[in-house]
Amino acid sequence: MTFTQKLREVQLQQNSLLCIGLDVDLEKIPEHLKLSTNPILEFNRQIIEATHDLVCAYKLNLAFYEAMGERGLTTLRETLRLIPKSVLTIGDGKRGDIGNTAERYAKSLFDDYDFDSVTVNPYMGFDSVEPFLKNPEKGIFLLALTSNPGSKDFQRLKINGKPLYEKVVRTAKKWNTNKNIGLVVGATHPRELKAIRKIVSEMPLLIPGIGKQGGDLKSAVRDGCDKNGQLAIINASRSIIYASSGKDFAEAARREAKRMVEEMGTYRNSI
Ligand code: OMP
Secondary structure, three states, rough: OOOHHHHHHHHHHHOOOOOEEOOHHHOOOHHHHHOOOOOHHHHHHHHHHHHHHHHOEEEEEEEHHHHHHHHHHHHHHHHHHOOOOOOOOEEEEOOOOHHHHHHHHHHHHEEEOOOOOOOOOOHHHHHHHHHHHOOOOOOOEEEEEEOOOHHHHHHOOOOOOHHHHHHHHHHHHHHHHHHOOOEEEOOOHHHHHHHHHHHOOOOOOEEOOOOHHHHOHHHHHHHOEEEEEEEEEEEEHHHHHHOOOOOOHHHHHHHHHHHHHHHHHHHHHOO
């Protein structure tokens, strides 16, 4: 089964487009957890337990784990073990390097950590992306139009009258022979999201930027989904995992996740 098919199945089973970003920061977790042997793992354990029936994926941004040194990497591994197989995992490292190095990145993230999918920066071209594409069951999200203000610095530059991100989108479509490529498009660019979905009608779109970054949920669903109301993976990290800083943090995360899923449901029904 290709990654795209797997995503369709999971979204159908879970009836959800929501991805929770486990971007965990020791300074932001509730005080009472700091007495646990591994506060970050305990935080993740409770968040996963409270939300796994509401999501299609969890995205683990590697920066948050790498920044904690060796212990962070162990926590990353242990967190991955806590995620039920019914849900997809995204290793968000935005990797990209010469082929020989990219091979090592792909081996680490897919074979060792066993992520279902990863984020990849396409700036270095095909040989830097190719090592990630080999296994059709593993997904790759190529950065197309990112959610941050700096996305205008390069991604919107015109080449032969068309923005660079559009070139990335059209090229990714050509490279997608294994049906395992998706694109990252920020929810902060609703107009462009709609145009990109028209170009890639059958590719997954990872859509971050909801919540703290101000992206619009309605457009993320209506413009990001395919014609069946699928293939958009809508990520929220801080707005869910830090919905409360008290002892009720996991319940609060569940409430916020549920609220988002219900809101998304209303937009999905009108696709
Ligand atoms: P919140 O703003 O807290 O929901 O977090 C957003 C998450 O999505 C972070 O892990 C970012 O690194 C990631 N992200 C973006 O915010 N913008 C992008 O354009 C791409 C990503 C990503 O690839 O996930």
